[in-house]
Amino acid sequence: xxxxxxxxxxxVISLFILFTILFFSLAPFQNFTIxxxxxxSEAIKKFVGENFVEKLKNWDYxxxxxxxxxxxxxxxxILAIIIAFPLFSREYxxxxxxxxxxxxxxxxxxxxxxxxxxxxxxxxxTYFSYLPYIYSLIISKELxxxxxxxxxxxxxxxxxxxxxxxxxxxxxxxxxxxxxxSSAVLLGLTTTLGLLKPLKFFNTYRYILGYSIFxxxxxxxxxxxxxxxxxFIFVYFSYLIFKEKEV
Numbered sequence: 001x002x003x004x005x006x007x008x009x010x011x012v013i014s015l016f017i018l019f020t021i022l023f024f025s026l027a028p029f030q031n032f033t034i035x036x037x038x039x040x041s042e043a044i045k046k047f048v049g050e051n052f053v054e055k056l057k058n059w060d061y062x063x064x065x066x067x068x069x070x071x072x073x074x075x076x077x078i079l080a081i082i083i084a085f086p087l088f089s090r091e092y093x094x095x096x097x098x099x100x101x102x103x104x105x106x107x108x109x110x111x112x113x114x115x116x117x118x119x120x121x122x123x124x125x126t127y128f129s130y131l132p133y134i135y136s137l138i139i140s141k142e143l144x145x146x147x148x149x150x151x152x153x154x155x156x157x158x159x160x161x162x163x164x165x166x167x168x169x170x171x172x173x174x175x176x177x178x179x180x181x182s183s184a185v186l187l188g189l190t191t192t193l194g195l196l197k198p199l200k201f202f203n204t205y206r207y208i209l210g211y212s213i214f215x216x217x218x219x220x221x222x223x224x225x226x227x228x229x230x231x232f233i234f235v236y237f238s239y240l241i242f243k244e245k246e247v
Contacts (some may be wrong), residue, residue: 004116005102007090011082012120019079019128022071027135031061059141063132068151072128073209076155077162077187083121084166085180087113088242092174110242114167114235125156150219151210152210158208161227164234171241198210 034056055061067073091097100109129152136143165186170179193201207227212220 002059004113007086008083008117008120012124015079015082015124016127019072019075019124020131023067023131023135023247026066026071026134027063030056030059033062033066059136060143060147063136063141063143063212064147064151067132068129068155069209069214073151073155074205076125076159076208077204080121080159080162081126081166081180081183081187083117083124084163084169085183086176087117087170089173089176089179093176100110105244107239110239114238118160118163119181121159122156123160129155147213149218150213151177153224154208154210154213157224157227157231161204161231161234164231164238167238168234168241171238171245178218 034053051100088097091100104112130148133143133145133148135141162183166179166183169182170176173179173182190202191205193199194201194206200206201223204227207220207223212218212223
């Protein structure tokens with residue numbers, strides 16, 4: 001377990017720093033953002049409607065839309081990809097998998113690597129999902145923890161789903177480049193297909209960015225259940241690949 005943590009430590013710390021900087025480059029500048037939009041109000045109205053700037057004057061709408069609906073939300077799948085892509089493909093690429101298998105069985109190796117990575121992903125998503133609430137308390141701004149928790153569920157399940165998909169690639173491919181490229185291509189492909197109305201369910205960004213929360217004020221329960229089931233299926237499928245893969 002210690003070895004796995006050492007391998008991902010740099011990535012985790014880098015992600016923690018980058019997203020923290022991203023948040024604090026956004027959160028304190030509500031008035032600045034509104035002023036910029038007001039200066040370009042005519043152009044803004046064409047893209048987002050007349051009431052958008054007025055809505056941004058409300059702290060809860062500003063921080064939820066700009067953090068979950070844009071900045072952090074857009075990077076949730078990418079964060080999952082970064083955590084997952086080198087897990088097993090790096091071991092094959094560096095030819096260290098034989099050393100691991102000489103010390104432990106495949107099930108133990110798979111569980112240690114996968115569970116630690118899921119735990120790290122869980123910590124990151126939890127921290128960055130509730131950071132707006134913590135910040136709001138510090139600056140005495142009102143923000144509903146219930147609403148934040150709804151976005152948290154979407155971010156957590158969405159990240160777990162993409163983690164599970166990348167897990168399939170990293171157990172199947174023997175080099176990291178193929179693992180990350182396949183993940184990126186699939187993310188781009190599903191997002192593009194989701195722009196077509198009959199295929200919009202392919203676009204996981206609609207779920208991760210919380211469209212149903214903004215529109216209806218509630219978690220998309222059906223999509224949440226489907227993604228959760230698919231995620232566990234992909235994790236199990238990854239284990240089967242790793243269990244039978246020749247080294």
